[in-house]
Amino acid sequence: MQESVGLLIASARRRIKQAVLARTAAHRLAVQQFWFLVALRERPGISQVELAERVRSDAPTTSRVVASLTRRRLVRTDPDPHDRRRARLALTPEGRRLAEELSSTAQEIRAAVIHGMTEAELDALRHGLRRVIANLDRLEARPSRRVARAVRGGGKS
Numbered sequence: 763m764q765e766s767v768g769l770l771i772a773s774a775r776r777r778i779k780q781a782v783l784a785r786t787a788a789h790r791l792a793v794q795q796f797w798f799l800v801a802l803r804e805r806p807g808i809s810q811v812e813l814a815e816r817v818r819s820d821a822p823t824t825s826r827v828v829a830s831l832t833r834r835r836l837v838r839t840d841p842d843p844h845d846r847r848r849a850r851l852a853l854t855p856e857g858r859r860l861a862e863e864l865s866s867t868a869q870e871i872r873a874a875v876i877h878g879m880t881e882a883e884l885d886a887l888r889h890g891l892r893r894v895i896a897n898l899d900r901l902e903a904r905p906s907r908r909v910a911r912a913v914r915g916g917g918k919s
Contacts, residue, residue, distance in 0.1 A: 767894065771891075771894065774875075778871060778875065779793050781871050781874065782796050782797075782867070782871060785867045785870075785871075786864065786867065789860065789864075792827075792830075794817075794819070794823065794827045795827055795830065795831055796864060796867075796868075797817050797868075798813065798817060798824075798827050798828070798831060798837075799831065799836065799837075799853070799857060799860060799861045799864060800861060800864060800865060800868040801813055801816050801817050802837065802851055802852070802853050802857070802861065803853060803858070803861035803862065803864075803865060806852060806853065807840075807850045807851070807852060808850065808851060809842070809848050809849065809850060809851065810824055810825065810828055810849065810851060813828070813851060818895075828851065831857070835854055835856055835857070836853065836854055836856055836857030836860060837851055837852070837853060837854065837857050838851075838852050838853075838854050838857075839851060839852075840852050
């Protein structure tokens with residue numbers, strides 16, 4: 763019997779999380795905070811929506827993580843000069859220093875994840891993972907059978 767794809771994905775995610783935590787413990791950063799700082803270093807001045815897309819996070823989580831980094835004075839919000847309704851995210855001098863320090867850790871982890879894989883394997887992996895994400899997005903968009911039964915009056919209360 764082959765291993766479940768979902769369990770393999772969960773295991774890979776857990777190992778990446780462990781690798782980040784082992785290398786960033788001294789900075790007292792959550793894994794998401796680490797990747798947000800790295801993303802802001804790589805794309806300074808992006809909006810919160812753009813950051814969420816870049817790190818594949820939902821809006822509430824992105825908002826919470828940005829707020830926590832702002833409280834730690836690692837990130838600040840600046841007004842968008844072209845759109846008053848939008849704010850741009852920027853690293854503070856302390857945030858920039860920390861993100862610079864963490865960039866080699868991000869590169870090390872990213873390299874370890876794909877070590878020994880060919881370009882064709884990487885393309886296939888990216889394609890497969892995007893399909894998994896799309897499949898789960900479609901699943902979440904449909905009402906569950908349990909909810910549908912309850913709505914029709916067939917579910918237990």
